[in-house]
Amino acid sequence: EAGVTQSPRYAVLQEGQAVSFWCDPISGHDTLYWYQQPRDQGPQLLVYFRDEAVIDNSQLPSDRFSAVRPKGTNSTLKIQSAKQGDTATYLCASSFSNNQDTQYFGPGTRLLVL
Amino acid sequence: GDQVEQSPSALSLHEGTGSALRCNFTTTMRAVQWFRKNSRGSLINLFYLASGTKENGRLKSAFDSKERYSTLHIRDAQLEDSGTYFCAAEAFSGSWQLIFGSGTQLTVMP
Incomplete structure (x- = not known):
């Protein structure tokens, strides 16, 4: 079974x-x-979807960040x-939203903003 | 304040020894997950617990929602166990969310 995949792996802006x-x-x-x-910290939730619907985006900086999951499969941030x-x-x-919502993580995208 | 306090922040062990990582919670959590960050930077699931204890090889985890803590015990540590370990607990904050600890950097020495 393939895991969660993400791209790109790195970005410099x-x-x-x-x-x-x-x-x-x-x-x-x-x-x-x-x-x-952030470096040397634990992950912090930005947004999450169930199917194509946003469940919680309260921690997403809405002035500059956006996220979509139009078909309930892939997503773009x-x-x-x-x-x-x-x-x-x-x-x-x-x-999978059953009683045990075990989350599986992708490898991540490392972003550096200069 | 932080809902999940993970300790220690760093830990050094000699091969063959063991120790425990701990997460304390400031509120009642529904469940806890433990992860290890591998050499490629991916978070690898170790355990999911809604209560009680689970064991997998040289790792054992416990979660007590009433006493608001979880532990991860490592025994007979091996060099390949080195890495960063995170606990994450399910808390309700508008919706059910995973709240992560700040991580424990484990170094296993020969």
Whole structure:
């Protein structure tokens, strides 16, 4: 069974540039999560979907960040105008919404904003 | 404040020895997951617990939601156990979410 895949693996930007991250969850998983992990910290939830619906985006900086999952499968996270403070690893995870919502993580995208 | 407090932040062990990592929670959590970050930077699932204990090889984890803590015990540590370990607990904050600890950097020495 293929795991969660993400691309690109690395991105380097100047401040003000835009970037998109792509995630392909485990087949059959209805729930998809995006996390931000600053260096030397634990991941912090940004947004999550069940199928194509946003369940919680309260921690997503809505002025510059957006996330979509139009068909309830793959998802894209976009940063419109990157800032140095966005430097972090962006992790995607997926799970199946039964009683045990074990989350499986992708390898992440390491973003450096100069 | 932080809902998940993980300790220690760093731990050094000699091969063949063991120790425990701990996460304390400031509120009642529904379940806990433990992860290890592998050499490629991916978070690998170790355990999911809604209660009680689970064991897998040289690793054993416990979760007590009433006492608000979880532990991860490592015995007979091997060099390949080195890495960063995270606990994450399910908390309700508008919706059910995983709240991560800050991680434990484990170094196993020959």
